Amino acid sequence: MDCVGDDEDSGIFDLRSLVLEIEAMDAICNADAAENDEDGKDFVVVSHQALKQAQRCLDRANTSDAPSQIDIEAFVRTETCDQNAFNDGVRLRMSLPRGYPTIHSASVTVLHTPKFVNRTNHDTLSAKLQATANELLGSEAMMSIISECRNIVSDWECNGSDDIGATSSETGDDDVTSSVPNLGICRRWIWVHHITNNDRRKQIIIEAHDRNLGGFLKAGFPGVVVIEGDCIACDDFVVWIKGNKSRPGGFGRNWGHHVRGEATAEQRQLPAVFEELEDDMGLLGSFCREFNVEDEFREFILQQK
Numbered sequence: 001m002d003c004v005g006d007d008e009d010s011g012i013f014d015l016r017s018l019v020l021e022i023e024a025m026d027a028i029c030n031a032d033a034a035e036n037d038e039d040g041k042d043f044v045v046v047s048h049q050a051l052k053q054a055q056r057c058l059d060r061a062n063t064s065d066a067p068s069q070i071d072i073e074a075f076v077r078t079e080t081c082d083q084n085a086f087n088d089g090v091r092l093r094m095s096l097p098r099g100y101p102t103i104h105s106a107s108v109t110v111l112h113t114p115k116f117v118n119r120t121n122h123d124t125l126s127a128k129l130q131a132t133a134n135e136l137l138g139s140e141a142m143m144s145i146i147s148e149c150r151n152i153v154s155d156w157e158c159n160g161s162d163d164i165g166a167t168s169s170e171t172g173d174d175d176v177t178s179s180v181p182n183l184g185i186c187r188r189w190i191w192v193h194h195i196t197n198n199d200r201r202k203q204i205i206i207e208a209h210d211r212n213l214g215g216f217l218k219a220g221f222p223g224v225v226v227i228e229g230d231c232i233a234c235d236d237f238v239v240w241i242k243g244n245k246s247r248p249g250g251f252g253r254n255w256g257h258h259v260r261g262e263a264t265a266e267q268r269q270l271p272a273v274f275e276e277l278e279d280d281m282g283l284l285g286s287f288c289r290e291f292n293v294e295d296e297f298r299e300f301i302l303q304q305k
Contacts, residue, residue, distance in 0.1 A: 011063035014102055019054055021101075021140045021193060022072065024222045027281065028143075029074065031302050046071040046093070069097040073111070074146055078154045088114055090149055092129070094142060106133040106141050110149075116157060125152060140193040147303075186231035187215070187263045187270070187293070188238055189300035195223030201276060207240055208274035215270050216287065220279025224301055226293075228270040234262075261300030269293055 022045060029043035045051050050067035057066045076090040091112040097104045110126040117125070132148045133141050195201060201219050208215065211233040218224040227237055238259055269291045277283055288297035 010102065011066065011099075012058070012061060014099055015054055015063055015066055016058055017140065018070065018096055018100055019051070019058060020221050021142060022051065022070070024193065025072075025074075025142050028222065028302060029146075031281075042075040042077070044073045046073055066098055069095050071095050072142070074142070076146055076149045076153070078114075078150055078157065088112075090114070090125075090153055092145070092149060094133075094145065101136075101140055102138055105137045106145065108133050108145060114153070114157075117153070121156070125149070128152060143191070143193070150303075184231060185228065185265045185268055186234045187226060187228045187265070187296065188234045188259060189261045189296060190225040190227075190238075190241065191260050191301055192223035192225065194221045195219045195225075196221075204241070205274060205276060207237060211237055213237060213274055214268060214272045215274050216284060217274070217276045218279065218281065218284045219276060222281075224281075224284060226270070226288075226297075227274065228265075228268055231264070260303075261296065263293075263296050 025043050026045075030041045047067070047070050050070045053065070053067045054070065057063050072094050074092045074094065076092060078089060089112075090110065093109045093111050095107040095109075097107070100106060108126065108129045110122060110129065113122050113125065129145055129149055132145055136144055195204070195217070196219065201217065204217050204225060208217075208227055211229065213227045213229040213233055215225070215227040215229075225241070227234055242259075270293065271291075277287070285294065285297060288294045
């Protein structure tokens, strides 16, 4: 009987993680459409009834009739999508089976690619994205798959290569790493699927204060950490938050975090004392607008250019 209970708890955890990830992706990917009252969306749930069924299962805390899978489609805007007539973006379908993300990985299908992608590379892209999904078994993968797709196609278009070749997932960490001199004031933008644990939230604040870093923590779904201060201190914080054996308490690479971007400035623009905000992406956006970093927020967190 204990095993049955454990299986049920695991099923509830997976189902809740899936529903929350879908809600977070909808909020992030469709922020522009919602703000401008537009019908077009970059992230769409295809199987609406399956999502509703999953939500009913969570309300009853019973997964016996949970849906076998939930399908979503995502439109991926690449670097020149708005300027290049031959680049009308990539459309992906991700099928998220029962047991995702801990037992089963997402199944990825590339439905559409720009005109400059031939059939062979279309299939290669599908294979690479599926490999990324498989590597991310155990963690929420949708944002990583979309980011990997964007990186592959953007790099391919810019380089004019006949072969997609090596991608970021094959050459090392796909997070943005510091490419600027460790001098002056730096900012790091970190996206996390969720930050809800109270101890972890407190530790993030302590680590930022210990390094004299300013910025914000937006907890909840999704979580966002933006830090600002001495570049070396920022890099040290990133090392901590990624986690390693000598620095316990970090998130760790498979926890679902992404260092999305970085910027430098001659002087601080964010509040000098790091602080936590309520779970409200709009509030974070308004503060970014107030402190003149809205463009970075849109590019690195909302991924809008």
